[in-house]
Amino acid sequence: MTVAPSTTTLEAPSSPPQSAELPTSHGQHKLFQRVRGQMNRAADAIGLAPQVRTILDSPGCEVSVTFPVNMDDGSVEKFTGYRVQHNNVLGPFKGGIRYHHDVSIDEVRALAAWMTIKCALVDIPFGGAKGGVQVDPARLSRREIERMTRRFVYALGANIGPGYDVPAPDVNTDARTMAWIVDTFAATMPPQERYRAPAVVTGKPLSAGGIVGREKATGQGVADLIAMWAADEECPVDGLSFTVQGYGKVGSWAARILQGQGATLRAAQDVTGAIRAKDDAGLDAELLAEHVKQRGGVAGFPGSESFSLEEFFATPADVFIPAAMENQVTAETASLLKVRVVAEGANGPTTPEADEVLTERGIAVIPDVLCNAGGVIVSYFEWLQSRGGAPWSAASVDQQLNCILRVAYRRVREMAADKSLDWRTAAYAVALHRIEQVYNERGIFP
């Protein structure tokens, strides 16, 4: 079951691009190849030790499982899922599990490597991993998703574990999914060991060992980093305007928190369409979150008007928050943007060509590995809590989160200034430097 297969044997068939969902042309790059390019650029900038570059150039372990699930109509369907463990020199593997029809081994590999960089950048003792099942969850009933989750966890077996590899929510998975994972994992442990089961995942429901504030943590981090950028620019958050792509856990929480601080949501877009405010008051981020919960998307939000994807990208605002999938900011859509900063709530939303366009146009980028790190930081607090730590208060979660992000933000800003780097390369450089330190101390077995 644990294998390090070649790309050809594992590559899942790619789904056709969905024109309603994606910009007219999106990045054709193999995602993991993109991460390699990003790591190499940063490695060159800091003269990274060649052996560290070699180690990070491919994942440590890749698990691919195909498993049957009983469907509600009595039929059986087979699903394919992956867990890629990129690197664990800093601590247990860490990273979410996503359910999406576009999941492929290449995507999961890239997402796992981004977790390695993210955890090293914010200096928490975790390595990088990611999991995914290739499925359109909208096609499945709740019971089918539960059975699929449990069977996936069973198939992963000892490849995950409280001190070894700790999954969390990601696209289309949530606290309920994590509760099923804990329950299934516990069922496979000897009874005397079961007390350890809750630490096998983070992002659990509060009542099942979760931590206060985990659901909003990624969005909170996005809002915190926008506030740090705004302070550097000497423009108060109160008065900023912003647009959001994707109104799920990350986008909706970032929007609600920013609105609470006086910023204005001008437009939002997701798979159901693009909407904008009819007047300067903007869209009500709280009511929009309620609407999305009930209607499954932003389309038809009362008081808004729908407009085209092209117009959405061209909406004038201070901040654009991509909080959906990869490859949304392309050379084409980047040239439409009329914002001052792109705050990457999603993982990998910007293609390398788009990065060049943004740099040329003087649009700042708060890169994903920094901008969306709030989720895994609060996951770390939850993991400590689940391993016997005292419960955290909401205030201490927010305060410690902000503190860790502030240090990381400052390090990236300093690295960018010292080495004249763009912020993405600077963020990678800080992370790689951290990983290099550990390899220097520990050496390489034997």
Ligand code: GLU
């Ligand atoms: N899925 C989130 C991410 O991409 C959170 C990961 C975690 O908490 O382990 O950062």
